[in-house]
Amino acid sequence: xxxxxxxxxxxxxxxxKPPPGFAARLRARFKGLSSWIAAHRWHSLVxxxxxxxxxxxxxxxxxxxxxxxxxxxxxxxxxxxxxKRSASTTPSVPKAKYARIEDLPGFPKYSxxxxxxxxxxxxERAKPQQVAATAASxxxxxxxxxxxxxxxxxxxxxxxxxxxxxxxxxxxxxxWELPGPMTMSFLPYAKDLPEQARAARAKGHELMLHxxxxxxxxxxxxxxxxxxxxxDAELRxxxxxxxxxxAGYVGINxxxxxxFTANRPDMELVMRQLKPRGLMFLDSRTTAQSVGDQTAxxxxxxxxxxxxxxxxxxxxxxxxxxxxxxxAVARRQGFVVAIGHPHDATLQALAxxxxxxxxxxxxxxxxxxxxxxRNGWD
Numbered sequence: 001x002x003x004x005x006x007x008x009x010x011x012x013x014x015x016x017k018p019p020p021g022f023a024a025r026l027r028a029r030f031k032g033l034s035s036w037i038a039a040h041r042w043h044s045l046v047x048x049x050x051x052x053x054x055x056x057x058x059x060x061x062x063x064x065x066x067x068x069x070x071x072x073x074x075x076x077x078x079x080x081x082x083x084k085r086s087a088s089t090t091p092s093v094p095k096a097k098y099a100r101i102e103d104l105p106g107f108p109k110y111s112x113x114x115x116x117x118x119x120x121x122x123x124e125r126a127k128p129q130q131v132a133a134t135a136a137s138x139x140x141x142x143x144x145x146x147x148x149x150x151x152x153x154x155x156x157x158x159x160x161x162x163x164x165x166x167x168x169x170x171x172x173x174x175x176w177e178l179p180g181p182m183t184m185s186f187l188p189y190a191k192d193l194p195e196q197a198r199a200a201r202a203k204g205h206e207l208m209l210h211x212x213x214x215x216x217x218x219x220x221x222x223x224x225x226x227x228x229x230x231x232d233a234e235l236r237x238x239x240x241x242x243x244x245x246x247a248g249y250v251g252i253n254x255x256x257x258x259x260f261t262a263n264r265p266d267m268e269l270v271m272r273q274l275k276p277r278g279l280m281f282l283d284s285r286t287t288a289q290s291v292g293d294q295t296a297x298x299x300x301x302x303x304x305x306x307x308x309x310x311x312x313x314x315x316x317x318x319x320x321x322x323x324x325x326x327x328a329v330a331r332r333q334g335f336v337v338a339i340g341h342p343h344d345a346t347l348q349a350l351a352x353x354x355x356x357x358x359x360x361x362x363x364x365x366x367x368x369x370x371x372x373x374r375n376g377w378d
Contacts, residue, residue: 121307123333123374141278142250142302146368147181147206156330157365157373158357159183160350161282161306161339163210163255165200166190171342176200178347179354183367185210185253185282188242189223197246206366207249208282211242211270213257216287221256226270228263235266239273250368251280251302253339258287267292271299280371282306284339304371310340310349319349330362335370 159182165172166186176184176199184200185208186193197207212225224238243252252274254261261267261283270292274281280302283292296303307329310322322338330336340346357364372378 121329121333121336123305123307140302142280142368142371143278145207145248145250147204147366149181149366149369151363152365152369152373155361155363157335157369158326158330158362159335159337159365159367159370160310160354161185161208161253161337161367162342162346163253163284163339164341165210166193166196168342169196171344171347172196173199174347175342176203176205178350179364180204181206181364181366183208186246186249187212187222187255188245193246197248201248206368207246208367209242209245209249209252210255211239211252211257212255213260215256215260216258219256225255226257226260226266228260228266232269235269236273239270243273243277243279249279250366251282253282253306254284254286254292256286257284258290261285261292262287262289264291264295267295268299271296271301274301275299280304280368282337282367302371302375304337304367304374306339307336308338310338311343311346314343314345316345316349319346320353323349323353327360327362335365335373337367337370 161183162175163185164187165175165184167190169192172184175182181204183206184197186197186200187210189212190196201207212221212223214225214227215221224241226235226238230238271281274296281292281296281304283290283296283303283305285292285306293303293305308322308326310326311319313319319340326336326338340350354364
């Protein structure tokens with residue numbers, strides 16, 4: 001069949017006809033879809049509503065999260081700005097850097113004594129920067145148990161402390177039979193301790209507890225010693241046992257303890273046991289690194305320090321030289337604490353020297369008199 005031509009002579013281009021039955025099939029499918037929609041109109045509506053509701057929830061949550069995040073960021077920025085403003089106006093607090101009294105600003109440093117000049121005592125070295133003294137109370141135990149002593153100002157005072165009393169009964173008795181007042185420091189593990197302490201006090205001597213503490217070397221401080229390896233609870237129990245071993249003493253001083261007394265936390269624990277009991281502390285200074293006296297004064301525990309050891313050399317001549325040094329220190333600073341032991345040489349030298357003290361313009365005094373004079377207490 002020939003194609004029709006238009007006026008220009010060209011054949012007309014017509015769209016190709018769909019294949020037979022296509023329109024019918026399309027109409028049938030559209031009709032089927034319309035019927036399905038009509039049949040499931042309610043279900044479609046429910047699905048649409050649920051989808052819209054879920055979408056609104058997600059959108060709201062997303063928006064809330066964005067707002068909350070922006071709010072948190074703003075709060076954080078505001079806090080940071082406030083911290084910056086506070087840091088610019090608040091003075092910084094310096095860290096504690098003075099572990100010992102010798103480290104305080106203005107404290108003179110001494111390595112060795114100058115030739116021909118006696119080595120300064122801790123008291124003399126502390127004068128440029130004296131640590132504030134704690135006020136004493138008449139209700140304190142150290143005052144109640146003190147040997148009465150009135151005049152602490154007219155002459156230099158000399159306190160002789162005898163350590164390790166109580167173990168050697170015979171030599172301990174020889175010590176408290178000497179003229180006094182002196183200070184007898186009893187070890188807490190001595191036998192018949194209350195009886196011995198009463199005998200020494202009856203002779204006019206002041207009493208002290210000689211508390212065993214851990215040394216740096218291998219020497220044995222004895223049973224019940226305070227050791228760095230002990231827990232706080234164990235240390236408190238050891239202290240309690242020792243403090244309850246006898247009565248009538250004015251305070252404690254350390255037996256050995258070159259390692260223990262250099263440890264500030266443990267010495268603070270010791271002072272917290274002494275303070276509520278109204279007891280004083282004598283730092284025997286078995287090491288130059290001891291923080292005992294400084295810690296006691298900072299925590300409000302009355303304290304004094306040892307200036308001279310009498311018998312590092314256990315010979316009569318050596319003890320005599322140390323007694324001469326004791327006299328010199330007393331004249332120089334107004335008071336002195338010298339520590340010895342119930343050795344034969346020490347007891348002999350003291351027996352010779354004690355009667356001469358009044359004629360030398362000095363006064364033999366109990367340890368509490370030194371405490372009062374050191375702190376300016378009546």
